Amino acid sequence: DVKVTQSSRYLVKRTGEKVFLECVQDMDHENMFWYRQDPGLGLRLIYFSYDVKMKEKGDIPEGYSVSREKKERFSLILESASTNQTSMYLCASSASGAADTQYFGPGTRLTVL
Amino acid sequence: DQQVKQNSPSLSVQEGRISILNCDYTNSMFDYFLWYKKYPAEGPTFLISISSIKDKNEDGRFTVFLNKSAKHLSLHIVPSQPGDSAVYFCAASDGGGGADGLTFGKGTHLIIQP
Numbered sequence: 218d219v220k221v222t223q224s225s226r227y228l229v230k231r232t233g234e235k236v237f238l239e240c241v242q243d244m245d246h247e248n249m250f251w252y253r254q255d256p257g258l259g260l261r262l263i264y265f266s267y268d269v270k271m272k273e274k275g276d277i278p279e280g281y282s283v284s285r286e287k288k289e290r291f292s293l294i295l296e297s298a299s300t301n302q303t304s305m306y307l308c309a310s311s312a313s314g315a316a317d318t319q320y321f322g323p324g325t326r327l328t329v330l
Numbered sequence: 331d332q333q334v335k336q337n338s339p340s341l342s343v344q345e346g347r348i349s350i351l352n353c354d355y356t357n358s359m360f361d362y363f364l365w366y367k368k369y370p371a372e373g374p375t376f377l378i379s380i381s382s383i384k385d386k387n388e389d390g391r392f393t394v395f396l397n398k399s400a401k402h403l404s405l406h407i408v409p410s411q412p413g414d415s416a417v418y419f420c421a422a423s424d425g426g427g428g429a430d431g432l433t434f435g436k437g438t439h440l441i442i443q444p
Contacts, residue, residue: 221373250431257339259419259436260374275431307373318364319432321373 221322236295240308249291336435353420360422
């Protein structure tokens with residue numbers, strides 16, 4: 218079974234703090250993704266990566282950055298957290314041969330006060 | 331501009347009956363479609379998919395139909411069971427093989443009533 222894990226299920230931070238969200242997958246997948254899910258808006262793609270040290274902007278990259286130093290790990294960074302970044306953050310991975318089928322982690326519920 | 335639309339935020343169906351969830355898309359470059367199921371406080375899980383070269387794909391109680399000319403797909407669940415109560419997301423891939431992410435709809439909350 219594919220396993221995608223995220224470092225925290227729940228996180229509370231203050232405005233202006235730097236926030237790191239970590240994601241690890243154990244299936245040697247090439248592709249990794251960060252989405253956020255908000256009520257009434259569905260899932261929106263923030264950043265993705267198709268290889269180590271490679272990153273591409275998704276639909277809503279503003280206010281975020283990412284890091285992929287190792288194949289299995291993809292980090293989402295909020296340089297200076299703001300209240301409008303309060304959301305559910307979902308990490309996903311997929312294999313290059315079946316990139317369409319993504320496997321998701323359990324999500325991190327981030328609250329920025 | 332929303333490229334994948336799920337116009338029903340919620341749907342209530344009686345246990346044992348058929349559930350039909352609908353999805354429309356606008357981007358003619360989409361060539362692969364997926365349905366994900368999501369329980370509260372969990373990540374989405376892949377349910378079923380269909381390639382644009384097909385018009386139907388079946389997996390147990392779940393069948394997805396694709397009408398390319400209408401840019402419409404639907405997910406049929408029959409018979410519906412209480413465990414099917416969840417939010418269902420329709421997603422599409424635009425020919426990049428999915429490596430550049432999926433485009434998701436806003437989701438439909440399916441409620442199965444006993």
